């Protein structure tokens with residue numbers, strides 16, 4: 001049975017077994033254009049080492065990914081493409097919109113009137129009491145310590 005790494009389209013791009021329009025490459029990361037761009041210049045930044053989710057991402061890869069995203073964002077702003085602002089977006093899990101299970105940041109050029117929208121979550125606009133915020137923070141903090 002093939003491993004997830006041999007089947008993974010992003011791993012294939014890293015190995016140059018699948019085509020991509022590459023923007024940046026270094027020891028730990030690769031950046032290339034999304035083949036189904038939401039907007040012109042829509043780029044993806046991936047760790048070269050296969051990691052399906054944030055939880056699987058080795059600690060030494062998390063910093064380089066953000067640094068590459070920073071460089072791509074700066075490149076977009078200086079490219080002459082329409083880019084007045086940038087969104088970084090990472091979908092960690094199917095319910096969050098992840099479609100390729102090799103972790104990736106989307107780097108999205110934005111401009112006034114581009115038509116993007118963000119639908120808000122179920123709690124939008126509600127201001128919980130401090131005690132609720134503290135209880136939620138405790139749950140997350142305790143899980144992080146595990």
Ligand SMILES: [Zn+2]
Nearest residue numbers: 008011050102
């Ligand atoms: Zn992969």
